[in-house]
Amino acid sequence: MRVGAVAAFALCLAGNAHAQPAVSDADRAAIREVVTAQIAAFRHDDAVAAFSFAAPNIKARFGDAQHFLAMVRSVYPAVFRPRSFTFGSLTREASTLQQKVGLIGPDGASALALYSMEHEADGTWRIAGCALIKAPSREI
Structure with a gap:
């Protein structure tokens, strides 16, 4: 049943794919690599690597890798230790791109992460930046 919920959630994320602005395949791939690498760093408790993928405004806000990792661990558990994640649409929001990522958190709950990506x-x-939105459960 969990696989069905993940698949349904992934389809929901992909629903707006036709409305995406023109973004190069190279940029799309680079953005996915950054998000994937940061999640991998979180999974390994590698604060320095995770912090290296943060934009200057995030680095200035938290000051160092350990404070950043502690915040993510406590505020964003679905990002810190996702059971799985799926990339959704990539859209333009003002001067940034917003990457949607569907997550299944460590507790099995679905969430939608909205990553603001800066070039x-x-x-x-x-x-x-990353905003986490609890997604409605598809399970009965």
Whole structure:
């Protein structure tokens, strides 16, 4: 039943794919790599690696990797230790791109993460923020 819920949630995320603005395949892939690498760093409790994917505004706000990791651990458990995650649509929001990521958290609850992605002067993509929205459960 869990696989069905994940699949239904993933289809819901992909529903607006046709309305996405023109984003290069290279940028789309780079954004997915950054989010995936940060989640992998969280899974390994690698604060320095996780912090390296944060945009300058996030780095300035938290000051160091350990404070950042502690915040994510306590406030964003579905991002910190997802059972699984699926990429959804990528849309333009003002000067950033917003990457939707469907998550199944450590407690089995579905959530939607809205990653604000910032393109840096050196050409890299960094995570400028993440809003977590509890998704309605598809299970009976």
